[in-house]
Amino acid sequence: MDSLITAAARALAAGDPLGALKRVALRDDAPALALRGIAMAQLGDLVRAKALMRRAARAFGPRESVARARCVVAEAEIALASRDLGWPAKTLDAARATLEAHGDRVNAAHARYLAVRRLLLIGRLDEAERTLADLDPAPLPPALEAAHELVVAGIAMRRLQTQAARAALVRAGSAARAAGIPALTAEVESASLVLNTPAARLLARGEERPLLLEEVEALLASEALVVDACRHAVRDAGTVVSLATRPVLFALARALGEAWPGDVPRGTLLARAFGAKHADESHRARLRVEIGRLRTMLRPLAGVSATQRGFALVPRRAAEVVVLARPVEEQHAAVLAFLADGESWSSSALALALGASQRTVQRGLDALAAAGKVQSFGRGRALRWMTPPVPGFTTTLLLPAPLPGD
Template sequence: MDSLIAAAGRALVVGDALGALKRVGLRDDPPALALRGIAMAQLGEHPRARELLRRAARGFGAHEELSRARCVVAEAEVALAMRDLRGSPRTLAVASATLEARADRANALLARLIAVRRLLLLGRLDEAASALASVGAGPLPSRLTAPSGGSERSERGGSFLDARGLPPALLAVAELAAAEVALRSLRTAPAQAALARAQEAAERARVPALLAEVAEARAALDRPAARRVHAGRELLLRLDEVEALLDSGALVVDACRRGLRAGATWRPLARRPVLFALARALAEAWPGDVDRDALIARAFRTRRPNESHRARLRVQIGRLRTVAAPLARIEATARGFALIGLPSALRAPGQFAPWGGPAALRPRGEREVVVLVPPIDGDRASLLALLADGAAWSTSALALALGASQRTVQRVLVELEAAGGVRSIGRARAKRWLSPPLAGFTTILLLPAALPLG
């Protein structure tokens, strides 16, 4: 390795892309092309970076598997920054295995972290957590220790992320990934611990962009993440307060992830919008009941109900009773229906609840019913949350992340663009979508976890 290549590599490690280009910007040999590609990626010129990295990979000979594998990993990271999620993860896995076999632990770990971040963008939280655990970087409480011999490790209740020889920037990225898995899984204590370790590693790395990313992740813990609706009033909740609410045993009608939750029991309703609309309407009226015509208007979006609508309502209420049976009971009243949280002891026949209500027999000691709604309402909340990360998304990547068809996503994007909510850049296959950040709250609960667009 000549001195210019080595100097350019050192410049890229500390984020000095322009310094690296000054040294290798006019060279076309494969190592220089690879460094130029990484520098262009740091400057945000992702298409050009991808082209240079591919040229570098083709330029390395058959005996230079290690260099080619490094180019594959770098290109995968650029693809992730471009939100190009269409590629097969097998290529990255093969490159990671090659790097591991050649004792390049740092780049092998980077390849695995790229795979984890891709899974997070797609909402596959369980797979992402398993992938992190396989490298000893799971979102479990940990502490940095210095065992005898002076090596530094991150100890995690039985699994280890051996930090010897790894750059601090890479450790910070690993901890950020662990923190995101914990936050998306609503485990705020492990997330705070991981972010503290990420801050320590980022300070040692002295990379401004990494420090800013850690600061933004830590700020998300202090912003409102959802709203608790009860008795016509709203209360803003942070992520730790949402976690406490879900662990409280109350029956939560979760409008962020579209389902019913009580303790460890979860009943998803994301693919049954009528049932969820009925459940939310009943929960918002708790401990009272809801008029039949109001339920029909809410579920079927009509203002002139007839007998056909009333028959459909009875059918849907029956289906909701079946789904919610382990968590709640739905009782008919003189004018509509009421939601009753379980478990409880029934009141004596004919005894009315202290809050009044028509003919429903209310149970004594029933489970509290709470409605948890996102900071922004509407079926487009998950899409806006994805776009709010500041990256330029393609329609195909959004469709993959949301689990929806491209045609559905395109239709919603066109409507949002007409309303001024998003903007597009480029044309045809190069068209990308951007949205301004959603200031004032965090969008973690809106990010998809294998949920459809709505």
């Protein structure tokens, strides 16, 4: 490798893409193309970066399998940054295996971290943890050590283990400073802000207040009966009843939880659960049926008693009933929660992360665009959606993960 390529590689490793481009911008050999691609990715031009990495992979000869594998890993990182979550994971696995077979453990570890970060984005926490368990960050350079701790923190946040998340972020900050890469330090600082930003609202006895993530953790570990409107479940410290696939039952449970210790009139329940403005006998009969189903579902946690006006929730063990809701609630809020990270997303990536159909997500994006809340750029398969961070919107931490089999 010649001196210019070596100097450009060192500049990229130090987070200086402009310095790297000064050395290889006019060269079209394979190593220069790869370094230009990485530099463009660091500068944010992901479309050009992807094209350059593909050119570099083709330019390397058939005997340069390690170089081609490194290009694949770089392309996977670009795909992750551009939220192209449909990028073939098997291709990355094959590249990682090639790198491990040739003793390039650092880039092989980087490939594993990319796979874990993708799993984290689409809500597959168990798979992410299993993959992470195979990695030992001790022999890795500081930049990868920081990446490891960021992934550990991300999993801990989604598990609502805030103390573990804070400890991991402290370690990530130390590793990022040791690496001397400003962008990595900024990423750690951005992740740390999540712990100090309201993640939910507490609704109880007609009042509401914002909750930090650690307060959500404490609430879910308390003796209260929690109607969780973030993950569509009803829970106490020992039992969780998921209503994620039963929207009518959850609407009834939430209405009863918000009114506790009082009751909810039948007309209010009909409006909340069915959107009925004028109730007739068929509506009232359907309400009786759904209340019976709710009683069956919530039997381990609470009863639903009939009153003169309507119905009331009666907890079996808990002394308090509260509702945990998102900081801001509106139609398509889940889509906005993902877009609030400031990254550009494709509709297919959003569908994969949300566990919804692409057409459903596209309708939501069109409605948000019409309201001026999101914007798109690009065309066809390159179309991406984004929005500036929206103050007050929940992060994705408390959104329900895709159901098994979705």
